[in-house]
Amino acid sequence: MAAYDLYGFKGVAIFEAKSKVEEKLNFYFEERDSSYLGGVYYKFGGKESESFVLKGNIDPFDGESVEQMFSDYPILLYVDTTLRSEEIKLLLGPDFYLLRHEMFD
Template identity: 80%
Template sequence: MAAYDLYGFKGVSILEAKLKIEGKLNFSFEESDSSYQGGVYYKFGEKDSECFILKGNIDPCDGESVEQMFSGYPLLLYVDMTLRSDEIKLSLGTEFDLLRHELFD
């Protein structure tokens, strides 16, 4: 089963979070810019396989939190279609809070 996980980050800039994640998971994000994603965001992977997206928790249309249940987290890391959810959680450590974990066939 593939997992869709959401992590939240507090008190760091998106660049600091990017560097920490890259170091812990041993990959390099690609920088992108999209009004849909709220400006600059970072991506690793493809849509039809394991994919990571690091972005701010701000909706560009209304300035509210994208994930309103988690408005206390200024940065979000989406981990989509992963088969190694537990491994990623262990690698990220305690400074990255797992906010949501969903399993799909």
């Protein structure tokens, strides 16, 4: 079963979070830009496999948090379609707080 996890990062600089994830998970994000997603964000992985998206927790249209239940976290890391949820949680360590964990077939 694949997991869909959401992590929060309390640091204010997305570049700091990007560097930490890349170091801990041993991959490099691709920088992207989307007005829909609030400007610059980072992505690693594909549509049919495990993927990571790192972005700010600000909705560009209303200025509110994208994940309003987790508005205390200015940076979000979405981990989609992973089969190694526990491993990623351990690798990310205490810098990233697991906010949501969902399992799907």
